[in-house]
Amino acid sequence: MNQMPTPDLRDDEPLRDGSPLMGYLHVLRKAHMALVGRDEAHRRFHLMSTRGHARKYIEELMPLLLKERDRHRLKRVGARVS
Template sequence: MTEASSPDPRDNEPLRDGTSLMGFLHILRKAHTALVGRDKAHLRFHQLHTRGHARQYIEELMPMLLEEREKHRQQRHRPIGR
């Protein structure tokens, strides 16, 4: 069982444009769009207003994106003829 991490005191800080965090979030949005479609990804992305929202978004998407990456790796390394 995993322990809940203690809340970061910066979780309530607003997200600022031009930061590396915003750049990373835009990359995640692009990947999310490829998986679930533009409308759903767009709606979810526009719910992000604070660093805490960003953290939740990352924690929500990463397992799904990692699973998808593994599927692609498996397909790439599948022996020919199968």
């Protein structure tokens, strides 16, 4: 049985420039650009306007970034072992 996460009361709040969350999102966008290209990453990034949109972006992107990080680490460690 899957439980639905309770929505955060702040999900409808707008994203504020200069906030730590926006800084984090810009770092994620840069990593996203490395994976899918600039145009696709910018298109997806500019769909966000609220904290809820930001959360969804993070939830979508983090599995891809973690998978890429693991792939990169294995490649780096494998090169040292060989």
